[in-house]
Amino acid sequence: MKHVLSALVQDQPGVLVRVAGMFTRRGFNIESLAVGRTHIDGYSRMTVVVSGDHSVVEQVIKQLRKILEVVSVQLLSDSPSVTRGMALLKVNAGERRSEVLKLAEVFRANVVDISEPTVTLEITGDDEKIRAFTELMAPFGIAEMVSTGQIGLKRGSATIYQFRECGYYEQNVL
Amino acid sequence: MRLSGAAIIVECLKEQGVDTVFGYPGGAILPLYDALLAAPILHVLTAHEQGAAHAADGYARASGKVGVCIATSGPGATNLVTGLAAAFMDSVPVVAITGQVPTSLLGRDAFQEVDITGITMPITKHNFIVKDVKRLAEILRYAFKIASSGRPGPVLVDVPRDVQTAHAEFTPAVPSEESNAPVPAAQAQALAQAAAAISQAERPLIVVGGGAVTAGASREIRTLAEKCRIPVVSTLMGLGAFPASHELFLGMTGMHGSKPANNAVHAADVIIAVGSRFSDRVTGDRQRYTQGKILIHIDVDPAEIHKNVDTHLGLVGNTPAIIAELAAACKAKNLAGWQAMLEKWRNEASFVYREDTLNAPWIMRHIAAQTADGSYVYVTDVGQHQMWAAQHLAIEAPRTWLTSGGLGAMGFGLPAAVGAQFGVPDKRVIHFAGDGGFKMTGAELYTAANHDLPIISIIINNNCLGMIRQLQHVFFDRRYTACALKPVDFTAFAGAFGIKAMVASSPDEFAQAFALALKTTGPVVIVANIATDDLVTPMTVPGTGVNQFVSIP
Ligand SMILES: Cc1ncc(C[n+]2csc(CCOP(=O)(O)OP(=O)(O)O)c2C)c(N)n1
Ligand SMILES: [Mg+2]
Numbered sequence: 001m002k003h004v005l006s007a008l009v010q011d012q013p014g015v016l017v018r019v020a021g022m023f024t025r026r027g028f029n030i031e032s033l034a035v036g037r038t039h040i041d042g043y044s045r046m047t048v049v050v051s052g053d054h055s056v057v058e059q060v061i062k063q064l065r066k067i068l069e070v071v072s073v074q075l076l077s078d079s080p081s082v083t084r085g086m087a088l089l090k091v092n093a094g095e096r097r098s099e100v101l102k103l104a105e106v107f108r109a110n111v112v113d114i115s116e117p118t119v120t121l122e123i124t125g126d127d128e129k130i131r132a133f134t135e136l137m138a139p140f141g142i143a144e145m146v147s148t149g150q151i152g153l154k155r156g157s158a159t160i161y162q163f164r165e166c167g168y169y170e171q172n173v174l
Numbered sequence: 175m176r177l178s179g180a181a182i183i184v185e186c187l188k189e190q191g192v193d194t195v196f197g198y199p200g201g202a203i204l205p206l207y208d209a210l211l212a213a214p215i216l217h218v219l220t221a222h223e224q225g226a227a228h229a230a231d232g233y234a235r236a237s238g239k240v241g242v243c244i245a246t247s248g249p250g251a252t253n254l255v256t257g258l259a260a261a262f263m264d265s266v267p268v269v270a271i272t273g274q275v276p277t278s279l280l281g282r283d284a285f286q287e288v289d290i291t292g293i294t295m296p297i298t299k300h301n302f303i304v305k306d307v308k309r310l311a312e313i314l315r316y317a318f319k320i321a322s323s324g325r326p327g328p329v330l331v332d333v334p335r336d337v338q339t340a341h342a343e344f345t346p347a348v349p350s351e352e353s354n355a356p357v358p359a360a361q362a363q364a365l366a367q368a369a370a371a372i373s374q375a376e377r378p379l380i381v382v383g384g385g386a387v388t389a390g391a392s393r394e395i396r397t398l399a400e401k402c403r404i405p406v407v408s409t410l411m412g413l414g415a416f417p418a419s420h421e422l423f424l425g426m427t428g429m430h431g432s433k434p435a436n437n438a439v440h441a442a443d444v445i446i447a448v449g450s451r452f453s454d455r456v457t458g459d460r461q462r463y464t465q466g467k468i469l470i471h472i473d474v475d476p477a478e479i480h481k482n483v484d485t486h487l488g489l490v491g492n493t494p495a496i497i498a499e500l501a502a503a504c505k506a507k508n509l510a511g512w513q514a515m516l517e518k519w520r521n522e523a524s525f526v527y528r529e530d531t532l533n534a535p536w537i538m539r540h541i542a543a544q545t546a547d548g549s550y551v552y553v554t555d556v557g558q559h560q561m562w563a564a565q566h567l568a569i570e571a572p573r574t575w576l577t578s579g580g581l582g583a584m585g586f587g588l589p590a591a592v593g594a595q596f597g598v599p600d601k602r603v604i605h606f607a608g609d610g611g612f613k614m615t616g617a618e619l620y621t622a623a624n625h626d627l628p629i630i631s632i633i634i635n636n637n638c639l640g641m642i643r644q645l646q647h648v649f650f651d652r653r654y655t656a657c658a659l660k661p662v663d664f665t666a667f668a669g670a671f672g673i674k675a676m677v678a679s680s681p682d683e684f685a686q687a688f689a690l691a692l693k694t695t696g697p698v699v700i701v702a703n704i705a706t707d708d709l710v711t712p713m714t715v716p717g718t719g720v721n722q723f724v725s726i727p
Contacts, residue, residue, distance in 0.1 A: 013303075018295060025296055055480060062477035068300050068320065 002031065003057045004076040004083055004152050007046045008160045010069040011037070018067050019046065028052065028060050032085070032149030043071070045160070047083070047151045049127075074160045076152045083152035086124045088112070089134065092141035093119040100140055107133045118143055126150070175345070179307045179338040180209035183271065186314040187215055190349060192242050194218060194233065194596045196226040198253075200246020202286060203273030205338035218596065218625065221617040223250050225589035227257020228615070230268045231328075232590030235576045236551050237597035238390075240267045240322050247273045248286030251332070252293065256583055258328045259297040263580025264384060264411060267326035269317050270298075276336040277305050291332050299327030307340040315347065325475040326388060361489055365496070368446075368470045368487045369503035375444035375468075377512045378404045381427065383456075384411030384579065385449015385473055387572045389493035392416065395448060398501035403509055404446070405516055407435040409456050410564055411579040412449070418568035424516065428456045429714050430561040433723065434519040436714065440721035441515065444468045446500075449493060452482040453580065458720045472496050525566075532680050532704050534559055534634050538566035540681070541604065541632075544688060549601040551576060551594050555587030555611035558640035561710045563606050574601070585614030588631065592618055595627040605631045609659055610639045616667065622697040623671040630691045631699045633664055638706050647709065648726055668699040675699035 009015050016035055023030050031049040038045050050060055057075065064073050076083065093100040094117050104111060104121050107129070113120035123133050127150060134145065177185065183206055187195070194216045199207045210217055220226040223245045230241030241261075245254050251272040261268045275284040291301045300320050302313050310333070317329040372378055380399055386392070392415050399406050399422050406416045407427040416423055425432035427439050439445070445467055450456065457463040464483050471478070471485040472493055479488030489496045527536045552567055553576040554560040560577055569575040576594055578586035591605035607616075612633050622629050634640075639657040646654050668675035674694065678684035684702055691698045712723045 014291065014295075017292070021295055059477065059481060066475075066477055 001053060002049055002051050002077070004081070004150065005048045005050065005057070005060065005064070006074045006076050006152060006160055007048065007064055007070050008038075008072040009044050009046055010071060011042050011044045012069050015044070015067075015069045018069065019064070022063055022067060023048075026059070026063060028056065034085075034149030034151050036151070047076075047149060049150055072160050074154065076154055080155040081152050082155060083126050083150045084124055085127060085130055085148050085150040086122065087130045087134070087145060087147035088120060088122055089137055089145045090118050090120045090143040091137050092117055092143050096140060100137070103136055107136075109133060175343070176341050177344045178205065178209065178341050179310050179333065180205040182307070182310050182342065182344050183314060183333070183338070184209045184213045184215070185344055185346065186311055187242065188213065189315070189346065190240065190318045192240070195242040195244055196220055196229040196233070196593060197244030198223045198226055198246065198250055200248075200250045200273060200286070202247035202275060202335045203244060203250070203271075203338075205335065206244065206271070206273065206333070216596075218592075218621060220589065220592070221620045222615065223253030224257050224585065225592070225615055225618045225621065227254045227268070227270065228260065228586050228589035229593030229596070229618075229621075230270070231257060231261040231266050232553065232576055232593030233597035234261070234266050234268055234593075235264075235590070236573055236594035236601070238573060239597065240269055240318055241593060241597070242269050242271070244271045245273070246286070247275055247290070248288050251288055251290040254330075255293065255297065256581075256585070257589075258294055258330065260578045260581040260583045260586055261328040262297045262299070264578065265326050265388060266328065267321040268328040269321050270328060270330040272330060272332045273338070274303065274332045274334040277334045278336070280334065290330065294330050297328070298330050301330040301332070303332040303334070304337050305334065307337050307342040310337065310342065311344055315349065318349065325385075361491070361496075364487050364489055365499055366503065368489060369500055371444050371468050371470065371487070372402065372404070372446065372500065373505040373507060375507070376509070377442045377515075378402065378444045378446065378509070379438050379442035380404050380406045380416075381409065381439065381445055381447040381450055382406060382412035382415040383409045383448060383450025385451075385493065386412050386415035387449070389449055389474060390572070391448060391494040391497055392572050394494045394497035394501060396420075398446075398497055398504065401501055402504050402506045403513070405438060407431070407438060409450050409453075409579075410577060413564060413575040414569040414572045415448075417570045419570060424520070426564050427720065429458070429716060430565065430710050430712065431714075431720070432565065433523040433712055434516060436712075436720040436723075437519050438516060439463075440719060442467055444470065446470045446472070448472045448497065449474070451478050454716065457483060458714055458716065458718050458722070462719050529681055532678060532684055532702060533708055534562035534702075534704055535566045536681055537632070537634070537684060537702055538563050540685060541688065542566065542568045544692065545604065550574065551598060551601050551603045553577070553587055553591040553594055553603055553605045555607040556582045556584045556641075557608040557611060558636070558644060558708070558710050559606050559608050559634035561641075562634070565710075584608075584611035587611060588615050588618045589621075591629050591631070592621050592627060595622075595629055596625075603627070603629045605629055607631065607633050608640060609633055609635045609637060609662065609664070612664070613662065619668060619671045619673055619697065619699070623673050626696045628695055629697050631697070633699065633701045635664070635701050635703050636706050636708065637661060640706075640708070641710075643706070644709050648713070648724060652727075664699060664701045673697045673699055675701065677701045677703065679703040
């Protein structure tokens, strides 16, 4: 079972190591981890996709909350939410370029570069869409590929800030 | 006030009420040492930085205050690692301050540069490297708060040399009093359910762990136990949270737990666990541990609930307050059947102390009797002697039993005893070590001698790594390897530090030596020679049921 977690963290040096280290040390399986800045200075947002049963996710959330820079943790996958990731694929289209472009159009993938034998495509979507598109491109020959981890937000007006708003250094120091 | 970083550290230590620090100097921490010179803080120079870390830990365990240790960069910092890990595993509040190469040299593999915040990340509650002197005071205050609040733990603050010499404005601040958080109203329902489960239980049992000592919940636990006549067992770390002499006390539970205690755990229908993290040494098979019973788990750390065992009711937060509320809500019930069962196990397990030859259980019992009406703190190292001490010392009060439970670090004992003796100077520290572990950090006799600490060190000398030998005896078909120890003249070793030492090879000799030791005012060592093949019993097989005792061949 896959779960998507979102964590609001203080942008301190070492916070990524601390979070990633906790996952490895405790043997949690992360499928992806994405970090990026937010509209508020000094804070980053992490999206983590973990696999495991319900009790594993509960432990993950609790262990995340024990990390001092972690301000708030939200489970995205327990209610309607949007998740997106992006991938860039360099496909050996060769003679079959028009075929590749057609499929790209169906998936709303953007062409970002074309060279003699290759087409580079940018695709955005949830995990499944990216996987499906990758599988579709495989027979043409994928020269190389890179993808981001999934990022996500809950649908509706709920935000991560409503969960626990904490000032700098004003956290629960468990 | 404009102060140097080093002076700011000293001011922050004073603010926190620190009277003693344990440390070892080196180039990268010299500015701090210079500032400490004029401070009203006692600096205790240990023989090794590991000793400084264990001493800070022992100081904290015995006194309940935050222990402080100081080391230089590189090897000084890495030498702290075992001590910090021991404090981390047992949730002990320690603040470690390390020197670091100047910020301009960070990341260049400078002389004595190690990434100590990287190294200690998994064994500290939190750690910092301070790169700006303007943030030094704020970070140090925060370090003390983190170390001592919630579930305590060690915090390391790494201070580059140039940050110690740079200047910044310093404004004194008084540390805010820790507020005693009330039990969250959200837990009212769980609390009522727990009270109902306890009131209806046929075979209720309280398990106290180290968290019960840390939280200072002894009085509340006793109220609950006495009101509902609930028997109590303790983990290795919980000893002292409930008086061993109490009629409701069944002894220690776990791998070397007593039969009545482990049988009671197995048979109980409702367990109230207070501040226990259900270590594998306590539970054996985690699934079997909870089968057929309701487990009520009270802990300050929400992540402990459901971590190792399936809990039915988790109560999180201010432990004494939760237990007080439980005690008020619970109803006493006739538990005659349960009491009869326990009484039967108790009678079957009554221990016969051999008096013909010197043996560790007898020594522990003798010391318990001789020190029963005094103020003593008992500190152990790790091994067979630790288990014998846990089983037979009959610990009566919290913070008088100090042992490395989670990490099980040999070498913990003597330096922790040194720290404890500084932490509670009006109590006398009795320290137990094996002949193996004593060789690891025995050099801290230097520190004990230097400060004329009245520590009584008892070396349980079995000429072997006894616990290793026991494991090989039971699980490796008596194929003993790497566990025989050549005799060492520990009296000569102690003598090298100017410490009086005595040797005892019979109960009579031991009684005499111990009586003499009690009369001395400074450090004293007793070498107690016991048989090599004595084994710790009872014993369960790791990973099986708590009531599955091995029959030792
Ligand atoms: C630092 C460290 N190394 C190794 C061990 C593994 N170990 C546990 S008990 C033990 C033997 C201890 O021997 P001794 O100090 O003589 O005590 P005894 O068991 O004989 O009482 C060993 C090697 C440990 N716990 N800690
Ligand atoms: Mg030994």
